[in-house]
Amino acid sequence: MSDVAVAGGGLIGLATAWRAAQRGLSVTVVDDSPGTGASAAAAGMLAPVTEAGYREEALLRLGLASVERWPAFAADVERAGGTPVGLRTAGTLVVGFDEDDVRELTALHAYQRELGLDAERLTPREARRREPSLTPRVRGGLLVAGDHSVDGRALHAALLQAAQVAGVRLIRDRVTALRVDGGRAAGLETAGGTIAAGTVVLALGAHSGRLPGVPPLPVRPVKGQILRLAGATDLLEGTVRALVRGRQVYLVPYAGDRLIVGATTEDRGFDPTVTAGGVHDLLHDAIDVVPAISELELVETLARWRPGTPDNAPLLGPGPLPGLVLATGHHRNGVLLTPVTAEVTAELLATGVLPEVAAPFTTDRFGR
Amino acid sequence: MSDVAVAGGGLIGLATAWRAAQRGLSVTVVDDSPGTGASAAAAGMLAPVTEAGYREEALLRLGLASVERWPAFAADVERAGGTPVGLRTAGTLVVGFDEDDVRELTALHAYQRELGLDAERLTPREARRREPSLTPRVRGGLLVAGDHSVDGRALHAALLQAAQVAGVRLIRDRVTALRVDGGRAAGLETAGGTIAAGTVVLALGAHSGRLPGVPPLPVRPVKGQILRLAGATDLLEGTVRALVRGRQVYLVPYAGDRLIVGATTEDRGFDPTVTAGGVHDLLHDAIDVVPAISELELVETLARWRPGTPDNAPLLGPGPLPGLVLATGHHRNGVLLTPVTAEVTAELLATGVLPEVAAPFTTDRFGR
Numbered sequence: 001m002s003d004v005a006v007a008g009g010g011l012i013g014l015a016t017a018w019r020a021a022q023r024g025l026s027v028t029v030v031d032d033s034p035g036t037g038a039s040a041a042a043a044g045m046l047a048p049v050t051e052a053g054y055r056e057e058a059l060l061r062l063g064l065a066s067v068e069r070w071p072a073f074a075a076d077v078e079r080a081g082g083t084p085v086g087l088r089t090a091g092t093l094v095v096g097f098d099e100d101d102v103r104e105l106t107a108l109h110a111y112q113r114e115l116g117l118d119a120e121r122l123t124p125r126e127a128r129r130r131e132p133s134l135t136p137r138v139r140g141g142l143l144v145a146g147d148h149s150v151d152g153r154a155l156h157a158a159l160l161q162a163a164q165v166a167g168v169r170l171i172r173d174r175v176t177a178l179r180v181d182g183g184r185a186a187g188l189e190t191a192g193g194t195i196a197a198g199t200v201v202l203a204l205g206a207h208s209g210r211l212p213g214v215p216p217l218p219v220r221p222v223k224g225q226i227l228r229l230a231g232a233t234d235l236l237e238g239t240v241r242a243l244v245r246g247r248q249v250y251l252v253p254y255a256g257d258r259l260i261v262g263a264t265t266e267d268r269g270f271d272p273t274v275t276a277g278g279v280h281d282l283l284h285d286a287i288d289v290v291p292a293i294s295e296l297e298l299v300e301t302l303a304r305w306r307p308g309t310p311d312n313a314p315l316l317g318p319g320p321l322p323g324l325v326l327a328t329g330h331h332r333n334g335v336l337l338t339p340v341t342a343e344v345t346a347e348l349l350a351t352g353v354l355p356e357v358a359a360p361f362t363t364d365r366f367g368r
Numbered sequence: 369m370s371d372v373a374v375a376g377g378g379l380i381g382l383a384t385a386w387r388a389a390q391r392g393l394s395v396t397v398v399d400d401s402p403g404t405g406a407s408a409a410a411a412g413m414l415a416p417v418t419e420a421g422y423r424e425e426a427l428l429r430l431g432l433a434s435v436e437r438w439p440a441f442a443a444d445v446e447r448a449g450g451t452p453v454g455l456r457t458a459g460t461l462v463v464g465f466d467e468d469d470v471r472e473l474t475a476l477h478a479y480q481r482e483l484g485l486d487a488e489r490l491t492p493r494e495a496r497r498r499e500p501s502l503t504p505r506v507r508g509g510l511l512v513a514g515d516h517s518v519d520g521r522a523l524h525a526a527l528l529q530a531a532q533v534a535g536v537r538l539i540r541d542r543v544t545a546l547r548v549d550g551g552r553a554a555g556l557e558t559a560g561g562t563i564a565a566g567t568v569v570l571a572l573g574a575h576s577g578r579l580p581g582v583p584p585l586p587v588r589p590v591k592g593q594i595l596r597l598a599g600a601t602d603l604l605e606g607t608v609r610a611l612v613r614g615r616q617v618y619l620v621p622y623a624g625d626r627l628i629v630g631a632t633t634e635d636r637g638f639d640p641t642v643t644a645g646g647v648h649d650l651l652h653d654a655i656d657v658v659p660a661i662s663e664l665e666l667v668e669t670l671a672r673w674r675p676g677t678p679d680n681a682p683l684l685g686p687g688p689l690p691g692l693v694l695a696t697g698h699h700r701n702g703v704l705l706t707p708v709t710a711e712v713t714a715e716l717l718a719t720g721v722l723p724e725v726a727a728p729f730t731t732d733r734f735g736r
Contacts, residue, residue, distance in 0.1 A: 229644055261644075276597055277662030280651035283644050294645030301666060 002028040004349055005188050005197030007175045007211065009034030011042070011152065012327050013203030014159040014168075015338045018080075019346035020201075021166040028195055029163065030188050032174040035156040038205050038334060041226050041304035042152035043252045043260045046070055046336045049117050049144045050092050050241055052108075058360040059313040060115065063333060065357050066340035067146065073339035074150065080165055081158030086151030086254055090238030094142040095127055095134065095289065101243035102140040109142055119144045133235050133290045138242075149239050151254045152335050171195065175204070178213030178324070185323035189213075199349060201325045206270070206305035208315075208328040215320040218366050219329050221305035223266040225278035227286075228300040232259035235292060242289040249285035251293075259296065261286045274301045306331050310366065316344060317354040317362040325349065326363060370396040372717055373556050373565030375543045375579065377402030379410070379520065380695050381571035382527040382536075383706045386448070387714035388569075389534040396563055397531065398556050400542040403524040406573050406702060409594050409672035410520035411620045411628045414438055414704045417485050417512045418460050418609055420476075426728040427681040428483065431701060433725050434708035435514065441707035442518065448533055449526030454519030454622055458606030462510040463495055463502065463657065469611035470508040477510055487512045501603050501658045506610075517607050519622045520703050539563065543572070546581030546692070553691035557581075567717060569693045574638070574673035576683075576696040583688040586734050587697050589673035591634040593646035595654075596668040600627035603660060610657040617653035619661075627664065629654045633700075642669045674699050678734065684712060685722040685730040693717065694731060 004020050006013045009031030017027045045051070048063025074087040096102035105121075112119045120143045127141030128134050164170060171190065179187040179194060187196040202208050209219035232253055241250040252260040264278045279301055286293045307329050309315060314337060315329035327345050330337050344358040354362070372388050374381045377399030385395045413419070416431025442455040464470035473489075480487045488511045495509030496502050532538060539558065547555040547562060555564040570576050577587035600621060609618040620628040632646045647669055654661045675697045677683060682705060683697035695713050698705050712726040722730070 227644075231641075273599075273665045275662065276595075276651050276655065276664045276666050279666050280648065280655060280662070283648035284652065287645065287648060294643065294648070296644045297641045298644050298647050298669060 001196040001198070002026045002169070003197065004028070004199050004201060005030065005195050006201040006203055007188055008203035008205060009170065010037050010039040010203065010205055011156055011159065011334060011338050012330060012341055013201065014156070014163050015342035016201055016203060016327050016345045017168045018159060018163040018166055019342040020349045021163065021168045023346050023350040025349060028169045028171060028197065030171045030173055030175050030190055030195060032172055034160060034170070035153070038304045038306055039152060039156050041224060041302050042335045043226065043250060043262045044150045044152040044155070044254065044335050045147070045239060045250065045252060046149055047092055047147035047239070048336060049112060049119060050094055050147050051332065052112065052115070052117070053312065054111065056312060057115070062340060062357060062361065063336055066337050067148070069339040069343070070148065077155065077158045077162055080162035082161055083154065083158045085155040085158050087148065088150070088238060088254070089148045091143060091145040092147035092239040092241060093127060093130055094144065094241045095138045096140045097138065097242060097244045097288065099139065100246060104243055105140055105142050118146055131237055131240055133292050135289060135291055147239065149252050149254065150335060154255070155335070175211065178211055180213050180321065183322065185321050199323050199325060201327050201345060202319060203327045205328060206307040208307055214324070217315065217320070217363065218310050219315065220308045221270050222308035222331065223268045223271055223303060223305055224263040225274055225282065225301065225303045226260060226262040227279065227282050227298065229259045229261060229293065229296040230257055230299045231296045233257040235259065235290065240289065242285065244285040244288055247281070247285055249282060249289065251286060251290060270305060272303055274303045314341065314361050315363050316341060316358045317348060320363060369564040369566070370394045370537070371565065372396070372567050372569060373398065373563050374569040374571055375556055376571035376573060377538065378405050378407040378571065378573055379524055379527065379702060379706050380698060380709055381569070382524070382531050383710035384569055384571060384695050384713045385536045386527060386531040386534050387710040388717050389531065389536045391714050391718040393717055396537040396539060396565065398539045398541055398543050398558055398563060400540055402528060402538070403521070406672045406674055407520060407524050409592060409670045410703045411594065411618060411630045412518045412520040412523070412622065412703050413515070413607060413618065413620060414517060415460055415515035415607070416704060417480060417487060418462055418515050419700065420480065420483070420485070421680065422479065424680060425483070430708060430725060430729065431704055434705050435516070437707040437711070438516065445523065445526045445530055448530035450529055451522065451526045453523040453526050455516065456518070456606060457516045459511060459513040460515035460607040460609060461495060461498055462512065462609045463506045464508045465506065465610060465612045465656065467507065468614060472611055473508055473510050486514055499605055499608055501660050502608070503657060503659055515607065517620050517622065518703060522623070523703070543579065546579055548581050548689065551690065553689050567691050567693060569695050569713060570687060571695045573696060574675040576675055582692070585683065585688070585731065586678050587683065588676045589638050590676035590699065591636045591639055591671060591673055592631040593642055593650065593669065593671045594628060594630040595647065595650050595666065597627045597629060597661065597664040598625055598667045599664045601625040603627065603658065608657065610653065612653040612656055615649070615653055617650060617657065619654060619658060638673060640671055642671045682709065682729050683731050684709065684726045685716060688731060
């Protein structure tokens with residue numbers, strides 16, 4: 001029997017397991033194919049400021065707390081895992097395409113300044129000096145020096161290694177149910193048998209809401225389609241996010257010559273389809289923003305599901321059953337929130353106390 | 369030693385080998401991965417009329433001769449190969465999008481009538497009655513009842529079976545050179561050894577011009593990118609070809625719910641890259657013509673090379689060396705021209721006489 005069983009070996013589950021093992025707990029992670037869910041599709045943006053939504057200030061604070069932890073976290077994972085995670089600290093440029101897009105940029109900037117965030121308004125010329133491959137049709141920009149990115153797949157590989165080195169046991173099997181004993185979470189049922197544990201961490205991403213045995217949770221799948229391109233060496237200095245006639249697209253360079261183009265946001269349940277329309281819209285907007293993208297190789301198309309919640313913020317801390325801890329609902333911010341989620345969850349597991357920074361994100365905020 | 373060695377196990381090579389074996393010759397086909405070249409990318413249009421180019425009347429006659437042979441050829445391959453080849457005889461609709469596109473349609477129709485070809489001009493309403501999923505923005509149409517399609521991959525699988533049943537020997541090895549003996553083609557060199565043969569058929573598609581030992585041939589690679597979509601059950605009655613603001617796109621339904629969207633035409637040598645721009649343009653034009661394509665699943669993207677020649681017509685008959693026979697240079701018409709190519713080449717191999725229909729396509733038309 002383990003102290004802790006973690007359902008889900010994506011970024012959140014692995015990082016949490018690793019941190020808990022570092023605190024002296026015995027931890028088992030169960031996942032039949034770790035890292036092939038939302039973690040495989042993530043663009044890896046660490047962008048609390050450019051992602052800041054109106055009336056989502058608690059989430060912004062959590063994001064800022066996490067982005068602050070990122071450099072040390074990355075160094076720690078790399079040391080323990082033995083492989084680089086591709087942290088890029090070149091900042092993020094947001095650009096607007098038409099007059100309405102620029103109006104939205106201006107409003108975003110005003111809101112950021114009101115919150116005391118660091119963001120610099122750029123003229124079209126300044127935006128193109130920063131990113132010369134931008135189309136001359138760009139009408140304005142906003143530079144956020146503190147919004148970074150990481151290579152999500154490299155991060156997952158390093159975390160997998162780090163967790164195992166720290167003694168985490170990985171069982172490659174499908175989680176079929178939460179094991180409940182006397183009204184208390186007591187482990188996981190898998191295709192291959194039962195894994196008994198004192199505490200269970202639910203880190204199944206978009207699937208968290210449908211594990212048998214878990215009481216209803218406000219988590220729903222939010223489909224995202226994403227593209228990976230190759231041949232983009234020196235194309236971009238850092239992440240470029242664009243508002244293109246009211247639609248959003250982001251371009252995230254990684255791993256030398258690679259570029260991620262993301263992402264659609266679709267309410268279609270667990271529809272796994274990469275659609276002609278989704279791929280078209282991403283390519284269309286990306287090529288509009290950086291015309292040279294037209295010449296790049298299309299290497300991969302992918303659809304996955306973000307774990308969405310009613311307020312776009314995660315579900316952390318004690319779950320709806322004794323012995324059940326939540327680490328899910330990260331929606332668009334899973335990679336960004338990995339360090340802070342792992343830290344607060346490990347703290348709760350080791351001491352029974354949930355750190356203050358996570359207090360606004362317990363599931364009781366939605367009532368019973 | 370075989371009577372005939374065929375370099376290349378694509379559609380042309382296999383069909384030729386099969387027909388030659390039926391004539392009583394012993395035939396060996398050499399290809400390290402048969403059917404993975406242009407044959408794998410072909411949309412399978414049997415469309416001599418809609419493909420008819422100005423000043424390409426000899427090619428048109430050859431195409432008509434081949435399309436006439438198609439029903440019997442398909443039945444024959446299916447009988448011998450044991451699997452269906454997906455021949456669809458619903459005809460082809462050509463549509464124009466803007467005024468210039470329609471002007472081009474009108475000119476094409478006039479040219480077709482001048483040549484005595486069967487093509488019917490449709491109003492936008494008539495075009496949409498035939499294909500209700502067409503955008504209402506279509507400005508005019510042209511129905512060619514005699515232009516059909518076939519499932520190129522199913523055809524290849526059936527031909528592979530038919531050829532082997534007929535006694536053709538297939539060697540899965542890479543052809544590295546033409547074997548020349550006393551100034552005469554005498555077989556093929558492969559990675560694994562020498563294959564001696566009385567006559568060699570060169571059917572290497574776009575690679576035909578660069579096999580060591582073969583004198584220079586006017587064959588160059590013409591890159592095409594193509595998409596395969598799923599979920600298109602009942603979307604289209606038959607092939608739809610569209611002129612979209614001067615660009616061409618075609619939509620070819622096959623195998624129940626599948627749809628091919630093709631194709632780019634690029635002079636880029638043997639560049640194997642599926643590009644963001646190529647995929648974008650195909651999706652953009654296809655969705656413009658049939659908006660519901662947006663919802664289909666993007667299953668596959670592919671780039672291959674057509675064997676282009678200076679006059680877009682194939683190279684048939686005796687090659688530049690004694691003992692060497694050409695069956696290459698089919699450019700955009702490889703599937704269409706498979707039956708006639710196989711027939712005339714087998715006739716030449718069996719009797720020494722090239723049938724009249726192939727006479728305009730010997731390589732000496734380009735001079736020495």
